[in-house]
């Protein structure tokens with residue numbers, strides 16, 4: 102199926118921009134700030150600018166900027182985390198250009214935290230052999246960065262910010278090059294934006310799973326639309342599960358994240374009996390890599406039959422915890438958990454898409470004029486596992502590179518396209534219980550496509566999810582709910598197919614069989 106939408110009224114209105122950026126997380130905003138002021142540009146988002154993975158990012162951004170560090174060490178640490186599957190050229194670009202992007206952010210007034218001497222407070226995280234993580238607002242790095250970038254974007258004469266506009270599909274001309282995109286406005290009315298350049302900065306796919314740290318907008322629309330337009334996905338089997346999402350008995354789809362830093366500051370993982378089950382599992386105990394901790398917790402929960410484990414950080418004084426982890430402290434308190442007195446209930450949750458839309462070093466997909474950056478893209482820098490705090494750096498480095506390539510394309514001239522109305526496929530309109538279908542897919546992915554995977558389970562899930570995808574492909578229903586459900590089903594099937602093909606356990610992909 103080429104298009105998710107099926108109804109293209111004759112009088113569909115057109116807008117024109119030189120560049121369309123889909124997504125206002127760090128990748129989309131930073132890209133926009135690097136598009137030459139001569140070119141008109143719009144940024145679309147599904148919801149308000151605050152609803153994104155970027156807004157929620159806590160820990161920080163990694164780059165070799167401290168005096169005892171160098172890009173080569175960052176390069177080596179990234180390759181180790183990626184378990185031999187990183188694209189070394191992409192990693193080289195990431196670690197060597199990254200420090201300058203951090204300096205750019207400082208010039209752009211991102212308020213990174215300072216130490217007592219007034220220097221950047223650079224910390225360490227799991228997998229990094231040097232101190233190289235800059236952070237802002239204590240544990241609110243993403244929010245502070247998005248706020249600063251969005252403020253600068255609002256001052257740009259050439260950039261139009263268009264929140265609550267949902268991109269459904271990428272349009273291409275007779276040569277397969279980008280000519281525009283279809284968009285549903287806030288009333289679900291379809292219009293077309295003509296453009297030769299589209300940057301997909303649409304973030305992750307958390308909604309494919311039952312519980313995720315990602316917000317509701319993370320339905321993978323950019324990935325699914327890219328595939329329908331002819332781009333490739335890569336490394337979809339590699340999904341990072343965060344070991345310590347805040348557990349809740351309220352069946353919430355979005356889990357609040359209890360950052361690694363809490364374990365870094367002495368938090369101990371315990372079961373309900375108070376036993377430290379990480380002891381003996383890995384030499385770093387609670388600070389073992391994310392995938393190892395996520396597996397250890399999952400196995401412990403299967404063994405005990407319980408729904409969650411705990412982090413005990415009660416040894417630290419309340420004043421210190423309140424200052425060091427303001428967001429986590431307050432969020433837990435809101436839920437009746439004073440973390441200076443009570444153990445924090447946690448369980449593994451979907452967190453980050455390591456793979457994505459295959460791109461080159463200039464963030465180009467194989468469709469001319471179609472770019473992808475940030476979490477939606479697979480540049481190859483993460484290999485089989487993402488090193489903590491490398492993802493926001495990837496947003497910056499490859500977002501800037503996408504903009505540079507687009508600016509250079511304009512220098513070559515070229516006609517502005519007028520996107521043709523797609524030919525309707527005229528499928529039957531069928532209203533289904535989309536919420537129920539989503540829940541079914543999310544449960545199957547949780548049970549069979551998650552931290553521990555095996556062939557039988559994945560095949561069982563794939564059969565049912567493919568059936569759902571096929572039903573949704575063959576019929577149609579106007580509106581976002583249908584498109585999001587279709588995208589979730591398509592990507593869930595892609596993840597399972599890739600996971601079945603990779604028979605060995607590597608990085609974030611673990612086969613029990």
Ligand SMILES: Cc1cc2nc3c(=O)[nH]c(=O)nc-3n(C[C@H](O)[C@H](O)[C@H](O)COP(=O)(O)OP(=O)(O)OC[C@H]3O[C@@H](n4cnc5c(N)ncnc54)[C@H](O)[C@@H]3O)c2cc1C
Pocket residue numbers: 123124125126127128129145146147148150152153154155156157158159160161162163242243266267268269302303304305314315316318322323358452453474475476477489490491492493494496
């Ligand atoms: C809780 C949490 C903590 C994290 N902590 C860190 C950390 O400390 N360090 C780090 O490096 N990384 C961290 N990450 C990962 C990192 O935040 C993300 O990978 C990164 O911010 C992704 O940025 P992005 O710009 O690619 O996408 P996002 O920030 O997710 O933005 C996606 C944008 O795309 C828009 N969009 C999506 N679909 C459509 C559509 N169909 N039409 C229009 N718009 C659309 C959305 O509205 C949104 O504006 C964390 C993630 C989470 C969830």
